[in-house]
Amino acid sequence: MSEGVEWALHCCLNLTWVEEGEAVTATKLARFYGLPRDYLNKQLQALSRAGVMSSVPGPRGGFRLGRSAEAITVLDVVVAIEGPEPAFLCDQILAAGPGGSSAVDYVESCLISQTMRTADLAWRRELASRTIADLKASVEQRYPHTPQRTRDWFLNLPA
Amino acid sequence: MSEGVEWALHCCLNLTWVEEGEAVTATKLARFYGLPRDYLNKQLQALSRAGVMSSVPGPRGGFRLGRSAEAITVLDVVVAIEGPEPAFLCDQILAAGPGGSSAVDYVESCLISQTMRTADLAWRRELASRTIADLKASVEQRYPHTPQRTRDWFLNLPA
DNA sequence: GCCAGCATACTCGGATAGATTATGTCCGAGTTAGTTTGG
DNA sequence: CCAAACTAACTCGGACATAATCTATCCGAGTATGCTGGC
Numbered sequence: 217m218s219e220g221v222e223w224a225l226h227c228c229l230n231l232t233w234v235e236e237g238e239a240v241t242a243t244k245l246a247r248f249y250g251l252p253r254d255y256l257n258k259q260l261q262a263l264s265r266a267g268v269m270s271s272v273p274g275p276r277g278g279f280r281l282g283r284s285a286e287a288i289t290v291l292d293v294v295v296a297i298e299g300p301e302p303a304f305l306c307d308q309i310l311a312a313g314p315g316g317s318s319a320v321d322y323v324e325s326c327l328i329s330q331t332m333r334t335a336d337l338a339w340r341r342e343l344a345s346r347t348i349a350d351l352k353a354s355v356e357q358r359y360p361h362t363p364q365r366t367r368d369w370f371l372n373l374p375a
Numbered sequence: 376m377s378e379g380v381e382w383a384l385h386c387c388l389n390l391t392w393v394e395e396g397e398a399v400t401a402t403k404l405a406r407f408y409g410l411p412r413d414y415l416n417k418q419l420q421a422l423s424r425a426g427v428m429s430s431v432p433g434p435r436g437g438f439r440l441g442r443s444a445e446a447i448t449v450l451d452v453v454v455a456i457e458g459p460e461p462a463f464l465c466d467q468i469l470a471a472g473p474g475g476s477s478a479v480d481y482v483e484s485c486l487i488s489q490t491m492r493t494a495d496l497a498w499r500r501e502l503a504s505r506t507i508a509d510l511k512a513s514v515e516q517r518y519p520h521t522p523q524r525t526r527d528w529f530l531n532l533p534a
Numbered sequence: 535g536c537c538a539g540c541a542t543a544c545t546c547g548g549a550t551a552g553a554t555t556a557t558g559t560c561c562g563a564g565t566t567a568g569t570t571t572g573g
Numbered sequence: 574c575c576a577a578a579c580t581a582a583c584t585c586g587g588a589c590a591t592a593a594t595c596t597a598t599c600c601g602a603g604t605a606t607g608c609t610g611g612c
Contacts, residue, residue, distance in 0.1 A: 217462045218595065225487045226468060241545070249468040255597050261547065274604030277545045290490055303376045303462060309385060309408040314528050327513050328384045331449055335501035342494035354486050369473050377556065400584070414558050420586065433565030436584045 220259040220297045223251060225351075227260065228268065228293060232285050232352045233366040239271075239278030244373055259297060266296035285352055291343035303339075304332040379418040379456045382410060384510075386419065387427065387452060391444050391511045392525040398430075398437030403532055418456060425455035444511055450502035462498075463491040 227245050234240055242260055246253040260279050263269040270282040281288065306329035308322040316322075323329050355362055386404050393399055401419055405412040419438050422428040429441040440447065465488040467481040475481075482488050514521055 217464075219466055220595090221463060221491075222466055222468060222487065229487070239545095243545090248472055250471040251468070252597060254599075257546075258548090258597090264546090271546060272604095273544095273546050273602090275544045275606060277604080279546090290494075304380060305376075307378055307381055309381060309410070312409040313407055315524060327510055327517075328381065328388070331502070331505050331510065332380075335449075335498050338501045339494050339498040342497045343490070346490050351486055351490065358486075365474060379556090398584095402584090411558060413560075416585075417558090417587090423585090430585060431565095432563090432583095432585050434567060434583045436565075438585090 218297055220256075220262075221294055223249070223256055224259050224263055224268075224293050224297050225290065227256075227279075228263075228281065228285075228288065228348050229351055229355065230366055230370075231269070231279070231281050232348060233363045234280075234370055235367070237280070239276070239280045240370060241278040244370055245279070247373065248369065263293065263296050266292065268292055268296050281348075285349035286347055288348040289344045290346045290348070290351070291340055293348075294343060302333065302336040304336060306332070377456055379415075379421075380453055382408070382415055383418050383422055383427075383452050383456050384449065386415075386438075387422075387440065387444075387447065387507050388510055388514065389525055389529075390428075390438070390440050391507060392522045393439075393529055394526070396439070398435070398439045399529060400437040403529055404438070406532065407528065422452065422455050425451065427451055427455050440507075444508035445506055447507040448503045449505045449507070449510075450499055452507075453502060461492065461495040463495060465491070 226249065230245065230248065231240060242257040243253050245251075245260070246256045260269060261271070264271045264279065264282070267282045268288055269279045271277070271279050306323045306326060308326070308329075310316050310322045310326055311318050311320065323333075385408065389404065389407065390399060401416040402412050404410075404419070405415045419428060420430070423430045423438065423441070426441045427447055428438045430436070430438050465482045465485060467485070467488075469475050469481045469485055470477050470479065482492075
């Protein structure tokens with residue numbers, strides 16, 4: 217799995233701690249963790265296309281969350297970066313085997329495919345049950361000064 | 376995820392239907408689905424190293440299950456091909472951020488990492504709960520003539 | 535002093551290279567089966 | 574006729590190319606800001 221997923225999740229979380237309506241540039245988000253700016257920008261664009269973030273061009277521009285943190289699940293972020301396809305995608309090799317038919321949908325009927333799909337669903341269900349707001353709340357409970365520190369860091373960003 | 380996982384699972388299943396103790400060559404297994412022989416052989420070697428299969432060299436050689444089908448989980452096969460690392464691996468970018476320390480294990484403390492790890496665990500738990508024997512039984516119940524047909528195919532393999 | 539126009543610097547956005555991994559191919563070491571040859 | 578040694582063919586096993594994807598970088602289109610000049 218692409219490491220961009222980790223970057224995207226941390227960026228989403230950080231965006232929940234800036235002033236409402238404020239846009240944060242890719243440059244600032246990249247400097248926060250020492251990430252390559254342009255490549256991070258690429259991932260943020262993917263999030264923007266998916267509606268997870270909203271981008272603002274020009275000076276005073278940047279990125280902000282595309283909707284409320286309660287409405288963004290971890291799965292949304294993962295899908296925005298990795299794409300919607302399941303990790304295991306059935307090539308239907310049964311169709312080429314003896315007694316196989318190209319008219320049958322082995323993605324549905326093959327029991328191996330079903331097993332892998334069930335596991336994938338369990339994975340997705342877990343990720344869909346956690347929202348960015350959940351993460352925000354958990355972090356704030358365990359590390360109470362993180363919100364203020366994060367907000368300050370983005371304000372007092374060293375040139 | 377590598378497509379070799381699909382190949383490996385189908386091969387394991389097919390091996391449950393040949394005569395006890397009989398070894399099936401990579402060539403035969405590949406012809407069954409029209410797969411590239413040498414590359415499939417590579418995957419079978421990985422299964423062999425993991426103990427899922429057992430390889431026999433020389434004429435009359437080939438591959439057979441390394442242990443009883445009841446003792447081989449789907450997860451075993453996946454791990455043998457894909458490796459033991461989780462799909463999402465935490466790079467601990469928090470360590471490079473403000474207030475981050477290289478002495479802290481963020482794989483454990485980072486809540487994002489925890490969330491991804493929980494999902495990964497759910498996925499693995501699902502795969503670990505299904506054995507090759509389970510698959511064999513399910514297939515035999517739904518497609519009763521598959522065992523005989525498969526066994527015959529490997530015997531009457533067209534030259 | 536105030537307003538309109540303009541130049542400017544800064545942002546995202548997509549198009550363009552490089553690195554790593556997955557995929558596919560090739561040939562050699564080792565082993566078993568069949569064959570042959572001598573007793 | 575029997576047994577032992579030998580030949581030969583077939584198998585896995587790992588080393589070697591190729592293709593696709595992930596990672597990283599560069600430059601252009603567009604916009605809000607601040608300045609400038611005129612009224």
